[in-house]
Every structure is written in C-alpha cells, then in structure tokens.
Amino acid sequence: MRLLLVNPNMTVAMTDKMAAIARKIAGSRAEIVPLTAQRGFPYIASRAEAQIAGGIALEMIAENLDGIDAVVIAAFGDPGLAGARELFDLPVVGMAEAAVMTAAMLGERFSVVTFSPLMTPWYSDCVEDTGLASRFTGVCTPETRAVDVTRVVTDLRGDLVDLANQAVREDGADVVILGGAPLAGLAPEIADDVPAIVIDPISAAVAQAMTLASLQVQFAGRTCKPAAKSSVGLSPALAEIIATETVQ
Incomplete structure (x- = not known):
C-alpha cells in the first residue's frame, strides 16, 4: 500500500x-x-x-x-x-476530519487546542462540516496572535498543556485534539499531563x-x-x- x-x-x-x-x-x-x-x-x-x-x-x-x-x-x-x-x-x-471522527469514537465530548486565535473560526467550521458540532466544546488558544510556527511546540508547550487541562476541567472534554501541523507529534509527549485522551491528527x-x-x-x-x-x-x-x- x-x-x-x-x-x-x-x-x-x-x-x-x-x-x-x-x-x-x-x-x-x-x-x-x-x-x-x-x-x-x-x-x-x-x-x-x-x-x-x-x-x-x-x-x-x-x-x-x-x-x-x-x-x-x-x-x-x-x-x-x-x-x-x-x-x-x-x-x-x-x-481535521480524521481527528474529529476519531475523537467521536474515543469519547463523548471533544475540544480542539491550537496555538493561535486566528485559526478559531476556520477550525470551528471544520468541526461543523463533520456533523459532530453537538459534541464539540470549542477551540482553545493562547491570546497571542504572533507565533513562530517553527518554535511553537517549545515556546508554547506549557500554554498548550494548560489549555488542554482547561478544556477538560471547564468545558467537560474527555478528548483533546491538538490542531495544526506545527503541533504534529506533541500529543504523546503531553498525554501524561492531560486527564483526557489527546489526539495527534496526522496519526489519526x-x-x-x-x-x-x-x-x-x-x-x-x-x-x-x-x-x-x-x-x-x-x-x-x-x-x-x-x-x-x-x-x-
């Protein structure tokens, strides 16, 4: 194949x-x-x-x-x-679609965590397109708009973990999707720091x-x-x- x-x-x-x-x-x-x-x-x-x-x-x-x-x-x-x-x-x-479909099979409610608020409308549209918006708790991002995508995993790692925990604690998500190609591979690295399933979209x-x-x-x-x-x-x-x- x-x-x-x-x-x-x-x-x-x-x-x-x-x-x-x-x-x-x-x-x-x-x-x-x-x-x-x-x-x-x-x-x-x-x-x-x-x-x-x-x-x-x-x-x-x-x-x-x-x-x-x-x-x-x-x-x-x-x-x-x-x-x-x-x-x-x-x-x-x-x-995006693969991550959302996978989240729906692994839990009841899911959030998307990403690194810039600029992506929020677009990523929300992606979830809406899947027909699973009723199980979506929203997109969580840092406040900053200026991001170096080559360093986002190191520069914002702590913020991303905090946002994932916020999605679980405040929004009731039991699955967290890390949205954006620059975050590829981060999910298994922070899985122990988040009390929910963390999905890597490229893997899904x-x-x-x-x-x-x-x-x-x-x-x-x-x-x-x-x-x-x-x-x-x-x-x-x-x-x-x-x-x-x-x-x-």
Whole structure:
C-alpha cells in the first residue's frame, strides 16, 4: 500500500515531521510518499489561505497519483478535501476530519487546542462540516496572535498543556485534539499531563487512510463526480482529470 501525504504548506520541516509520524503509524503496512507545496504559503492560517491552498493541493494530488492507494491532506483545516473526494477515485482523508471522527469514537465530548486565535473560526467550521458540532466544546488558544510556527511546540508547550487541562476541567472534554501541523507529534509527549485522551491528527489521518484503502471500495460510476469540462490555466494533470468522462 502507498499513501500520498500532501502538505499544502510550503514548510518542508513540517512535511518531514509529519512523514516521520506517518511512517511510525504505518510500519511495514504502507509506504509514505510525502509532498510539500512549492507555492502558496509557508503556513496556512485562515479560511482565505485555505481556499487558495486547496487548489494547490488538488494539483499536487493530480500530478502524483501513479501507484497511490490513498491520500492524506496534511494540513489541519483540510484544504481541498471536499473537492479532492469529488475528483479522485481513491480514498482522501483530511487531518481535521480524521481527528474529529476519531475523537467521536474515543469519547463523548471533544475540544480542539491550537496555538493561535486566528485559526478559531476556520477550525470551528471544520468541526461543523463533520456533523459532530453537538459534541464539540470549542477551540482553545493562547491570546497571542504572533507565533513562530517553527518554535511553537517549545515556546508554547506549557500554554498548550494548560489549555488542554482547561478544556477538560471547564468545558467537560474527555478528548483533546491538538490542531495544526506545527503541533504534529506533541500529543504523546503531553498525554501524561492531560486527564483526557489527546489526539495527534496526522496519526489519526494515516490510520484512517490505511483502513479506507484496505476496504477496496468501488469508485467507478459515482453520481457525485463532476461533469467533464475543459479548463484554462490549470496544471496539465489536473486539467486532464477534470476533462475525463465518468466511467459507468
């Protein structure tokens, strides 16, 4: 099995960290093929940036489908996820959705803890999209808006632990999701400091991608696939997929 790990952020260090986590989760069961965006933003931090990055993610997937069994969109707000599922005939998993679905299977109520209040509306939208908002206690963040994403795990570690505990103590969460690619890998490190289950979204996404790929579901003839049409200015690989008629 081969999983395409698509990071629509431009920061290679994030991709490397998430790929290492993915390989640990996959073990010998899957090969991880990591990709980092070559244009866009060093780090996606808003709904507007996610809209732009979503198109870039679609191009990245289209250009690298050969031999791939499932795709993981390795950015917590899941840029391009819905569109990718419409276009591509294989399982596509997003970090945010995977984390929320996993939280719903592990507890009754869940919170998202992240490192900047700028992400709060976007991440709240992601939860709403899953249909599980009734079990969501909210997004918890520090007050600061200015964050160095390359140092957030060290600079804000204590704040993140405090916020996770606050979510448990004050909001009644029994599962805490650490939202944002810069927090990848932190969950197991702070698990003993939080009286709740702490979820690492990239781990959840990889595990779910492998599960979906193993189901070997039939994608041909889906009614939700968009009608074939021509386009201008897209990457050749993406343009070809969009122009291809659905096989019945």
